[in-house]
Amino acid sequence: MWHGEYRDPRLVEVYDAEHLWGWEDDFFMRVLADRVTPRVLDLGCGTGRLAIAMAVAGHEVTAVDPARAVLDAARRKPGADGVRxxxxxxxxxxxxxxxxxxxxGHVAELMVTDDEWSGALHALRDSLTADGRLILNTRDPAARPWQDWNRAATERPVVLADGSVVRAWTESDLEKERGTVSVVHHYLFPDGLELTSTAAHRLRDEDTLRDSLRTAGFRVEELYGGWGREPAGLSEDGELIVIALAEPRMLA
Incomplete structure (x- = not known):
């Protein structure tokens, strides 16, 4: 999949303008403050909004992303020199x-295959100290969010830094055989140029998340359905927000 919002500088600008600080960022910062956490990893950091905030708060932050264009945008932001x-x-x-x-930021959904998801979880487990925490969020498939991923429900204006306006909307198709949702994001620029970005999302249910985390060496400490810490299935946010602890490795 193309994931143009992360790889095309024109779409990165749109992505950054649209994804401003929100209640999810407040939630993650509160979780971070729950413990003494000197060294922090932000995997799939995008344009660096959260990574920079964590560094400003005094943490030693490493931010990792496979897309050079979003990292270039992140490095240009105030406070970026405090992040690796x-x-x-x-x-x-x-x-x-x-x-x-x-x-x-629902990065977990972009790891579509079981092998990729398992590989990521095992790598994250190995990168953490014993009792280190993994904090992630993904959409709850029980909320069926793809039903609202159509032009009528999603078309919106995105105002860029120079004041110009891009019209954006999303269309999707549920692939029941693979359990994934194929998504096409459309961006119509003021000069008439239309760019698209494609992606596939894998929405794992609560049981699948718990099983995959346990297999990778994590213990789920908390699991919420919304940013107000509501139980799964009882929030309009339609999220599965997980805080898991890295279990100590057994000695051979």
């Missing part, structure tokens, strides 16, 4: 280097 930026993915994570790892 790495172009890469979970395959490059150092062992036992972090006290907490964040996988936010």
């Amino acid at each position: 930026w790495i172009e890469g993915s979970f395959e490059t994570l150092p062992p036992r280097a972090f006290d907490a790892a964040f996988l936010t």
Whole structure:
């Protein structure tokens, strides 16, 4: 899949203008403050909004993303010099280097295959200290969010830094055989240029999340359905927000 919002500088600008600080960021910062957490990983950091805030708060932050265009945008932001930026993915994570790892912004959904998801979780487990925390969020498939991923429900204006306006909308198709949702994002620029970005999302239910985390060496400490810490299935947010602890490795 193309994921143009992360790879095309024109779409990165649109993505950054649309994804401003929100209640989910407040939630993650509160979770971070729950414990003494000196060393933090932000995997799939995008344009760096959360990573920079964590660094400003005094944490030693490593931000990793495979897309160079979003990292370039992140490095240009105020406070970016307080973050260690790495172009890469979970395959490059150092062992036992972090006290907490964040996988936010529904990045978990972009790891579509079971092998990729398992590989990411095992790599994250190995990168954390014993009892280090993994914090992630993904959409709850029980909420059937794809039903509202159509032009009528999603078309919106996005105002860029120069004041110009891009019209954006999303269309999707549920692939029941693979359990994924194929998405096409459309962006219509003022000069008539239309760019598209394609993606596939894998929405795992609560049981699947818990099983995959346990297999990778995590213990789920908390699981919420919304940013107000509501139980799964009882929030209009339609999220599955997980805080999991890295279990100590058994000695051979």
